[in-house]
Amino acid sequence: MIVGILKEIKEDEHRVSMTPAGVEVMRQNGHGVLVEKYAGMASGFEDADYAKAGAEIVVTPKEVFERSEMILRVKEPQPSEYNLIREGQIYFAYLHLATSAVVTKALVKSGSVSIAYETVQRTDGSLPLLKAMSQVCGTMAVQEGAKYLEMAQGGHGVLLGGVPGVDPGMVLVLGGGVVGINAAKTACGLGARVYILDVDLDRLRYLSDVMPGSCFISVSNPATIRDLITRADVVVGAVLVPGSKTPKLVSKDMLKTMKKGAVLVDVAIDQGGCFETSKETTHSKPTYTLDGVVHYAVSNMPGALPKTATIALTNATLSYALEIANRGWQRAMKENPAIKSGANVVKGKVTYKGVAEAHGLEYTPVDELL
16 A cells, blocks of 8 residues: 655644654555655654655655555645545544534545544543543643743743642643543642542542542532632643543633633643633644633644654554555454544545534444445
8 A cells, every 4th residue: 555644734733643663664564655755854754764764755745645545644634635635545644523514524525534543442442542642732731731820921820839838739630531640640740739520430430549649539520610610720621522522611600710810721622622711722822811811722732742742643553554554444444443433534424423413414334334
């Protein structure tokens, strides 16, 4: 199979979908790899590194689309690329289609086989291609929250860890999944007082066993959120409903009860966000202030740390991409339920229920197309 690696063109996205080491593995398995010129530069990988690994360096994205049977990408296609995607071509990337009717309809029109990293799901419920980036986002969420607590950044001037004789700041984490646990660990490591909420009792029991004593575990419900949010210095939104829009856990009314200069970090923004007042921001303009509360809602947070994120991403995605390339998408989906669960739009049909429901489109089970 001919596999294409495109340069990312979404604003402030500096990752690339595969490292030269990944290219070498693809070549060892008999697959050709096309890499768009400068695709890996921001992640620390030169064109010469890819060429040494066996890739062919291609000058234009148009040629990558024209010659590739499978496109590997970090992010969803951008408007300038909609007409370049071919019928039957595999597009394997983070898609987050439940929040974008425009991208969904473009992929339906293309007739492509669009597989979303974020909905590839194992039988145990884990999301292996989302986990690596969730780990990055969780850690980064607290770093960003701490930064924007600085008065010069719009915050109210609290040091999360405090100092001897001064109480530490408080961090509220909504969601005890991969993002949440990494955010909580980082906040605890800084010395903050941390509360982590989730609705899953089994998850809460696990968190109670593994988290340090400075982390308080509680069941998530509106009353608890309303209480804790009035005391929080940083609130991390770490809720995920795979492939579907995120529920709004913090309302406009709750926002008015928060401390002026507190910080909301909405890691769930790429699935619609879990704060009612969230709107997507970028790394170049990461925050805005509403009712005195600083909002950080960058949808591609790991794009700011491409050297770490690209390697972690390749470590997670390579085996799945290789399986699709070795077997073809139909056989790979038949033999691996995790890959089948990643099918979002296949040959003009919406094959992921959460995406269909989000946009009022007809849902077609992917089994009907296999």
